[in-house]
Amino acid sequence: MVSAPRQLQLLRRHLLPCCHYCHFSTVPCDLSPSQTDDKSLVTQVVQLLQVPENEWNTDQLRPLLFSATTMPCHLLTITLHLGSSSKALNFLEYVRANAPSEQSHCLSPIFHGVIELFSEETISEYKLLEIYERVKQWGIPLTSRSATLLIQCLGAAKMVGELLLLFNNLDPSVKSTRVVNTLISTLFRLGHIDSAVQVLDEMCKPNTMFPPNNVTGDIVLGELLKRDSPVRSIAEKEIGHLVRKLSRHGVFPDTINLTNLINKLCRKQKTKLAWDLLHDVMQSGGAVEATSCNALLTGLGKDRDVKRMNDLLAKMKEMEIKPNVITFGILINHLCKSRRIDDALKVLEEMRGKGGSSGMNVEPDVVIFNTLIDGLCKVWRHDESLSLLEQMKNECRPNTVTYNCLIDGFCKASNLDKAHELFDQMNKEGVIPNVVTLNTLINGMCKHGRIGSAVEFFNEMQRKGIKGNSVTYTSLISAFCNVNNIDKAMQYFDLMLSSGCSPDVIVFYSLISGLSLAGRMDDASFVVSKLKESGFGLDVCCYNVLISGFCKKKKLERVYEMLQEMEEAGVKPDIFTYNTLISFLGKNGDFKTACEMLRKMRKEGLVPTVITYGAVIHAYCLHGNVDEAMKIFREMSSTLKVPPNTVIYNILIDSLCKIKDVECALSLMDDMKVKGIKPNTATYNAILKGIQDKKMLYKAFELMDRMVEDACKPDYVTVDILTEWLSAVGEMKKLEKFFQGYTVSSCTEE
């Protein structure tokens, strides 16, 4: 049975025997003999070769094979008719043994046939070596085609050493662009990047005999655009060099390839190289379209490199590259993200061609309008975003994104009514809401304490066929955690899993954080196991909330388990981790380990913060060593250069009052005033308790006035202290005035 492709090959050989050969050969080939002559010669020889090789009739074959009219192409056709490389190789050997010396060039076409046949067979490395050795031994000059085929065969057999040897020993006349392209492509495919680049270098030399062509360009670009191999891929820095080399020979990447290359470089944060690449192509005369410039503009936008963005736009103008709607879209988006909304609106005018001829005459599309509407919403210019919506309706139809941006804008502005109105409006206009619309509204309602409405809306939308995704569940779960409705949060987590929604890390992290904060460590551990089952890992923040949770539950072994796990996972503890640990150890009175942690965090290059010192101060206070706490407090301002804040003062004032050192506590209050650190309700509660013990009633009135001045609202603790104290001393009138926000110390009792 002959396979279909094989049949095609045979057919091709019968139809185009001569051209097929001549096309690839450097051996001269006279096309003058008529087809009938060709046919009869070939047919006769083929006939004679049908018998077993040891019965070949030399007397009959010799005049036919070695006559003056026998062309190289005839010999090739004859060889191909033998059907297998083994038979062809025998024929080669036969001709070599029988050819008159002046006819030795006739071996080239026969070898051509041998390798052609071989390349169609299953590659046998052993046989290939045998053939190759024979060629070298007999010094048969290779045709370009046989060189190409040989390269391909050696490549298929992964014989890189032989490949390079072959190329280096190749007769210069045979080294054509086509042959070299095959070699480069083969070397790339085999991962021998350095050798391929070396050959390419040779190809691109100024006086090269085999200059690169578009095929070379495609091979090199294909390699440059391939995703990076773990073994060896072309370094980003080399990309520019290679493209430059090719461009010297007029070989340029086409628009798509150039754009892809720029995208690739920008994705890897190599914007500078992308910039150089684009400018090199422009400078050496390659065609550059707006698409490629757009790719670079996007990269520059991500780098916030406004200067280069403007330079590129100027360059486009200079090179007469017409910006398209995408170019303007990138520009407008960048300006919006930089909150330069008025500049963005100016670009809209510019593209429309305000004032006639100076304009670009590029029609803004729905994306342009959406970007601007979103930009206006994000700077709280909601009215203008609504008027832009009306304006855009003259030019294009608003879509789902348009309304999503507006709905989000009004949700963020706490105008849920307007958000719902826009939702109704989009439905009326036949713009179909999607899951983003759903999530925007649900999150808006959750953030404004309307979880019930959010759930109701979610159910209604589900009935209409819009399913929630992990974003929906994150909003609801976080909202339930925030109101400490942990059971509902867990219920929605289960609902999410059973609804077939695939959770992402964010929904896991939100729930783990909520559960840890609520002290539900068993639930948190369960969610952690689910997270791991989904193939995710914990990050520092997630470990921190868990460690904090276990600390609060005094589950020391779980804390160390977490730390161990962090180390194994290569997640470095950060300042939060250390602060949490130091606070926990301090509270437990384990000052030794706490100091060790302090040392360790400094060794890791982490600088203790006001929170760290607060934890240490708190620990000393808790364990009755207020003197040591005060010592650290004083060091904070002097040597440590971490000024204490309200919380630190509160801890100390509270502790000093508890050890009856109200004088010192009061002096800290004065210190706060001097340093401009605002006391809060907790500060006043602490000091009021202290002076209550000391019965310093007039000091209380003074402090109550200061509390009014500082706009510190009394809380239930304040109310408890003052009610108990002032009612006992008959000063309830002053308390009433105080609650109404009046000063009390100067007013006299009626």
Added chain:
DNA sequence: ATAGGGTTAG
């Protein structure tokens, strides 16, 4: 071009 998350001291 649009939507969601989290930690430490009192």
